[in-house]
Amino acid sequence: MELLRIYILQLQEINEENSHLKELMTDFEESYSAFVLDLKSNKDFKNLLFATKASNYAEGVASFSLNRNETLGKACEALSIWPHAAIKDSIKNLYKFCSDYPSLRHSGNPSSKIRDLESKDTMLVSLLLISFSGYLNTQVVFE
Numbered sequence: 001m002e003l004l005r006i007y008i009l010q011l012q013e014i015n016e017e018n019s020h021l022k023e024l025m026t027d028f029e030e031s032y033s034a035f036v037l038d039l040k041s042n043k044d045f046k047n048l049l050f051a052t053k054a055s056n057y058a059e060g061v062a063s064f065s066l067n068r069n070e071t072l073g074k075a076c077e078a079l080s081i082w083p084h085a086a087i088k089d090s091i092k093n094l095y096k097f098c099s100d101y102p103s104l105r106h107s108g109n110p111s112s113k114i115r116d117l118e119s120k121d122t123m124l125v126s127l128l129l130i131s132f133s134g135y136l137n138t139q140v141v142f143e
Helices: 002-017 019-040 049-066 072-078 085-100 119-136
Strands: none
Touching: 002 019, 002 119, 019 049, 019 119, 049 072, 049 085, 049 119, 072 085, 085 119
């Protein structure tokens, strides 16, 4: 748990230094609050904003690391942080999912949709993207 706490603190420090990343994280946190309220009210979760904001944050962190604006997929190709191609491919595939699933980031591809997203899908995708965000920034270290 100590490493997780350090990881989160480092992301917060980076956010404080960059107003764009701070805004993206605030958007993510607000969408998380709305997500939790929606679950507590026993409504069907239809708002994909939570995963969208996580994807936006990961893309912002990757662009910050490159010091230029890129899509998350292009940023992953440009970053030289990967110990294995499978790790790079996993985040690129998450980004592809976010771009391809209807109404998540873009209009998407309706024929690619196998089923409606459930709250556990949205939670998993969002947590993976936020977790990858620290990995995408070379200032975050585990020591």
